Amino acid sequence: MTNILIVYGSGEGQTAKVAWEIAETLTKHDAQVDLFQGTDVPPGLDLSGYDGVIIGASIHLGKYQPYMLDYARRHGQSLSEMPAAFFSVCLTAAGDSPEERAQVAEYLATWTQETGWEPALVGSFAGALRYTQYGFIKRFIMRGIAKKSTGDVDTSRDYEYTDWESVAEFATNFLMLVQARQEVTA
Structure with a gap:
């Protein structure tokens, strides 16, 4: 059985939701998955x-x-020696303009620069606006950001932009990468 570890950082919960969807997809393909919020990884996990x-x-x-940057820096050597992937979740990924695509690419490049780790597979997924969970100030700020990008400014409701088929495809592609490595080392 293939053993996969997923470690994620999440602010309002969308990245956690994406991580759980990846885990579910991998499990459907008979992988064993351990899933941890980055702040809850057991000390000394090998x-x-x-x-x-x-x-x-x-x-x-x-x-x-x-x-999460710290986790990737601390484990960069191990991550570089095995099949390892990174996914990013951000509201900007919901946009389709050249500027928004460039910003997403810049975020991904920043991850690599700040951690020193270059993942074998990278995914970027649109996040969510959780207006109903924000305090007044954050709701005001996020409404301003959304006005420029998605146009979704009704703060009485939440908006989810994640393309779940892309998330499942990312998980499946990662599993194929792992299985190809297993075949080579078998």
């Missing part, structure tokens, strides 16, 4: 017990969670 690792983080105000 990555060598896994056939592959997926790291996920989200962008908030232009930055990834510091604890």
Whole structure:
């Protein structure tokens, strides 16, 4: 059985939702998955017990969670020696303009620059606007951001932009990468 570790950072929960969907897709393909929020990874967890690792983080105000950057830096050597993937979740990925695509590419490049780790597979998924969970100030700020990008400014409801088929495809592609590595080393 293929053993996969998923470690993610999530602000309002969309990255957690994406991580769970990836885990569910992998499990449907008979993989064993351990899933941890980046702040809850057991101390001393040995990555060598896994056939592959997926790291996920989200962008908030232009930055990834510091604890996820730190996790990738600390484990960069191990991640570079095994099938390992990274996925990013951000509202900007919901846009289709050249500027928004360039911004998403910049976020992904920043991840690699700040961690020193170049993943074998990278995914970028649109996030969500959770207006109903935000406080007044954050709701006001996010409404301004949304007005420029998605146009969804009704703060009485939430909006989800994640393309779940793309998430499942990312998971399946990662599993194929892991299985190809297993065949080579068998």
